[in-house]
Amino acid sequence: MALLEVAHVHTFYGDSHILADLSLDVAEGEVVCLLGRNGAGKSTTLKSIVGVAPPRSGRITLRGQELAGLPPFRVAQLGIGYVPEDRRVFPNLTVHENLEVARRTWAHTGGDGATELWTEDVLFDLFPILRERRRQLGGTLSGGEQQMLTIARTLMGNPDILLLDEPSEGLAPLVVEMLREQLGRLKASGLTMVLTEQNIRFVSELGDRVYILEKGAVRYQGSMAEFLADETVRQAYLAV
Amino acid sequence: MELITSLFPWITNGPLIAVQVMSGLSVGMFLFLISVGMSLIFGVTRIVNLAHGSFYMVSAYFMVTLIEVMPERALSFWIALLLAPVGVAILGGVIEVTLLRRIYRRDPMMQLILTFGLILVIGTLVLLVWGPDNKSVPRPDALAGSVRIFGQPFPSYYLLVLGLSPLVAVGLWLVFYRTRWGMLVRAATVDREMLGALGVNVSRLYTQVFVFGSWLAGLGGALAAPTVAVALGMDADVLINAFVVVVIGGLGSFAGSLISALLVGELQSFGILIFPAVSIVLLFAIMAVVLIVRPWGLLGRPEE
Ligand SMILES: Nc1ncnc2c1ncn2[C@@H]1O[C@H](COP(=O)(O)OP(=O)(O)OP(=O)(O)O)[C@@H](O)[C@H]1O
Ligand SMILES: [Mg+2]
Numbered sequence: 200m201a202l203l204e205v206a207h208v209h210t211f212y213g214d215s216h217i218l219a220d221l222s223l224d225v226a227e228g229e230v231v232c233l234l235g236r237n238g239a240g241k242s243t244t245l246k247s248i249v250g251v252a253p254p255r256s257g258r259i260t261l262r263g264q265e266l267a268g269l270p271p272f273r274v275a276q277l278g279i280g281y282v283p284e285d286r287r288v289f290p291n292l293t294v295h296e297n298l299e300v301a302r303r304t305w306a307h308t309g310g311d312g313a314t315e316l317w318t319e320d321v322l323f324d325l326f327p328i329l330r331e332r333r334r335q336l337g338g339t340l341s342g343g344e345q346q347m348l349t350i351a352r353t354l355m356g357n358p359d360i361l362l363l364d365e366p367s368e369g370l371a372p373l374v375v376e377m378l379r380e381q382l383g384r385l386k387a388s389g390l391t392m393v394l395t396e397q398n399i400r401f402v403s404e405l406g407d408r409v410y411i412l413e414k415g416a417v418r419y420q421g422s423m424a425e426f427l428a429d430e431t432v433r434q435a436y437l438a439v
Numbered sequence: 440m441e442l443i444t445s446l447f448p449w450i451t452n453g454p455l456i457a458v459q460v461m462s463g464l465s466v467g468m469f470l471f472l473i474s475v476g477m478s479l480i481f482g483v484t485r486i487v488n489l490a491h492g493s494f495y496m497v498s499a500y501f502m503v504t505l506i507e508v509m510p511e512r513a514l515s516f517w518i519a520l521l522l523a524p525v526g527v528a529i530l531g532g533v534i535e536v537t538l539l540r541r542i543y544r545r546d547p548m549m550q551l552i553l554t555f556g557l558i559l560v561i562g563t564l565v566l567l568v569w570g571p572d573n574k575s576v577p578r579p580d581a582l583a584g585s586v587r588i589f590g591q592p593f594p595s596y597y598l599l600v601l602g603l604s605p606l607v608a609v610g611l612w613l614v615f616y617r618t619r620w621g622m623l624v625r626a627a628t629v630d631r632e633m634l635g636a637l638g639v640n641v642s643r644l645y646t647q648v649f650v651f652g653s654w655l656a657g658l659g660g661a662l663a664a665p666t667v668a669v670a671l672g673m674d675a676d677v678l679i680n681a682f683v684v685v686v687i688g689g690l691g692s693f694a695g696s697l698i699s700a701l702l703v704g705e706l707q708s709f710g711i712l713i714f715p716a717v718s719i720v721l722l723f724a725i726m727a728v729v730l731i732v733r734p735w736g737l738l739g740r741p742e743e
Contacts, residue, residue: 249636275638287633289626296622301637356638 200263202227202391203248203279203360208257208267210247210415217243218254218415225360225393230386232402232423233395234437235412241395242284244412245362249281250274261359276305280358284365284395286345288352290338294329297337297348298322301355316388317354325381326351343374347381360391367401375401399437403427411436454589459708461588465597467704468604469663473677474684475611475696476655482628482691483648484543486550490534490557492678494653498527498660499669500565503574516579516665523664524657531653535646543645558674566671576664596665603662608697615693624648628691683722687729689739699737 201224210218218240225231233241246252248259250271259266266274275281289297298319323330326347332340340348346366353361366382367375375398382405386392396402402423409426411419419432426432444451477491505519534557542550577583582596615621623644626634635641659677667673684703688695703722710721729736 251632251636271632271635272638272640275636281636283633283636287630289629289633291625291629292622296625299619300622300626300634300639302619303638305638352637 201225202229202262203393204258204260205244205248206258206260208244208247208254208259210243210252210254212243212252216415217252218247221257221412221416223410223417223420225391228389228391229407230392230394230405232406232409233393233412234397234399234402234409235395236437237397239412240415241412242364243415245281245283245364245393245395248274248362249279251281275356275358278359280353280356280361282349282353282361282363282366284368286342286349288337288340288345288348290336292337293334294332294337294340294348295319295334297352298355301352303356317357319355322351322354325384341374343370343378346370346374346378350381354385360393361385363392363394365395365397367396367398379405399433454591457589458591458593459712460705461593461601462597463705463708464604464701465600465704466707467701468600468607469659470680470684470704471604471697471700472607472655472659472662474681474688474700475693476652476659477681478685478688478690478692478696479624479655480649480652481685483624483631484539484645485547486539486543486554487547488652489551489554489678490561491652491656491681492674492676493558493561494527494531494656495660495663495677496669496671496674497530497561497565498523498657499576499664499667499673500569500574501526501657502576502661502664503569503669506576513580516577520661523661524654527657527660528650528654531656532646532650535649539649540642540645558678562671562674571671574669576669578665594666600662607658611693620647680722683726685736686726687736689733689736692736692738695736695738 203225205221205223208218208221209216210221221240221244223231223233223244233244235241243252247254248266250266250269250273254267257267261277261279264277266277266279269277271281289300292300323333328344329347329351332344337345337348350361350363350366363382366378370378379401382392382394386405394402394406406423408422409420410417411426411432413436418436419426421429421432473491473495477488480486480488480491501523502519505522506515509515509518538553538557539550542553578596582599585592585594586598587593613621615624623634623639626639627641627644627648631641634644660673663677680703684696684700687703688697688699702725706721706725710717710719733739
C-alpha cells in the first residue's frame with residue numbers, strides 16, 4: 200500500500216482552478232520528484248497535501264488516513280514534514296530555537312517513525328555548519344545555511360515523509376552540491392521524500408520516480424531511469 | 440542658568456529629583472505591565488485590543504470586592520493581589536474563545552470595532568455591578584505610610600511596586616527567552632503559518648497568549664488599585680497611556696515596551712513639576728516624533 204496517496208484532487212485559489220484532477224502516490228522509502236515548468240502547480244500540490252491550500256475535492260491519505268480538511272498542524276502531527284520554497288526560518292530565533300520550536304511534543308500515531316530518529320545532535324552531524332551557528336539568529340545565516348536549517352527544523356518533528364519545495368533554488372552551485380549529498384544521506388537513512396524541482400541534474404541521482412505536472416495535472420509518470428532515457432518527454436514538458 | 444533656576448527652583452534640589460525619578464519609575468512600571476501585555480497580544484494575534492484598559496479596570500474592581508469579602512485584614516490585600524489578575528485572565532480567555540477567535544482573519548477595522556464594543560460592554564457591566572461611585576482600595580497595613588528618602592517623604596507602597604518591577608521584568612524576559620513557550624510566541628510573531636506547518640497548534644497558542652496578556656493587564660490594575668480612585672474612567676486613561684507606550688516602544692517589542700514605559704513614566708513625573716498641562720502634550724509630541732522618524736517604534740520591526 201502506498202504511504203501517501205493523492206487522488207483526484209482539485210484545488211482553487213479564489214476562482215482560479217489550479218490543480219485539476221491531480222493524482223499521485225508515494226511508497227514507503229521512496230524519493231518522488233515533481234517536475235514541471237514555472238506555474239505548473241508543483242508548490243500547490245505540496246500545499247494541498249499539508250493543508251495550507253486545502254483542496255476543494257479529492258482524497259489525500261497517509262497510510263489510509265484522510266488528511267484533506269485537517270488544519271496544517273494536524274497534518275504535521277500525523278507525520279508529514281513540509282519545507283516550503285521560500286525557506287522561512289524564524290529570523291528572530293537562534294538556530295537552536297528554530298529547531299526547538301519544531302521538536303515533536305505530540306504522541307506519535309502509527310508508522311515506524313515512532314522512534315525519535317532525529318534529534319538536534321543527530322541533525323548537527325548531518326549539517327555540521329548548523330552546530331557552529333547554534334547560537335546565531337536564523338536571519339543572519341546565508342541562503343544555503345537557511346535551507347539546511349529549514350530541512351533540519353522539519354526533521355525535528357520526526358516526520359514519516361518529507362516534502363521539499365525546490366530545495367536548490369537560489370543557492371550557489373557549491374552549496375547545491377553539498378545539499379544534494381546531504382539529501383542523499385537522508386534517503387539512505389530510509390526517509391521517504393517528495394521533491395519539487397526545476398533543476399533535473401539536482402534530482403537525477405536522488406529520485407526514484409518522476410511525475411511531470413502541467414497546468415495542475417500529471418502529464419507523465421515513470422521511473423527516474425525511464426525519464427532520463429526519454430528525450431522527448433523532457434522536450435515536451437520541461438524545455439522552456 | 441539663573442533663569443533656569445528661577446523658573447525651575449527644584450532643579451538644584453537633589454533629593455526632590457531623586458524622589459521624582461522613583462515615582463516616575465513606579466508609574467512607568469504600571470505602564471510597562473499593561474503595555475507589554477497589549478504589545479504581546481498584538482505581536483502574536485495582530486489584534487489591537489482596545490479592551491486591554493478595561494481588563495485593567497476590572498482587575499481594580501476585583502480588588503475592591505475581594506478585599507471587602509475577606510475578613511482577614513492583614514492578608515486580604517495580598518490574596519486579592521494574587522486572585523484579581525487570575526480572574527481577569529479567565530475573563531480574557533473566555534472573550535478570546537467566544538469572540539476574538541472568530542475575527543482573526545477579518546479586516547482590522549472589524550477587529551477594532553469588536554474590541555471597542557468590548558470597552559462599552561465591560562464598562563456597562565462594571566457600572567451595573569459596582570455602581571457609579573468611586574471606590575478605593577486600602578493599602579496593606581505594612582505599606583500604608585511613607586518613608587523618608589533623602590529627607591523627602593515617599594509613599595512606602597511605591598516601594599513595593601519598585602521592588603516588584605525588576606522581578607516582573609526579569610520574569611517576563613525568562614518566559615520569552617528561556618522557555619519553549621516563549622520561543623513559540625516569538626516564532627508566532629513572525630510566521631504563524633510556518634509554525635502551524637511544523638505541528639504547533641497556533642490557535643491554542645493564541646488563546647494562551649491572550650490569557651497571559653490579560654493577566655498582565657490584571658496585575659497592573661491590581662497593583663495600581665491602591666494608588667488611584669477606582670472609577671469608571673480608568674480604562675480610557677490607561678488605554679491611552681498604554682497605547683502611547685506601545686507605539687513609542689514598537690508594537691510587539693518586549694524591550695521596547697520596557698524602555699518606553701519608563702520614559703513615559705519619568706516624563707509624566709517631571710512634566711508635573713515643570714508644567715502640569717504640558718506633560719500630556721509632550722507625551723503626544725514624542726509619540727508623533729517617533730512615528731515620523733521610526734513609524735515602527737523605537738525597537739519594533741518594520742512590517743514587510
Ligand atoms: N496565492 C495564489 N493566488 C492565486 N494564484 C496563485 C497563488 N499561488 C500560485 N498561484 C498560481 O497557481 C499556479 C500554480 O502555482 P505553483 O506555485 O503551484 O507553481 P509551481 O509549479 O510551484 O511553479 P514554480 O516553479 O514557479 O514554483 C500558477 O499559475 C500561479 O500563478
Ligand atoms: Mg513552486
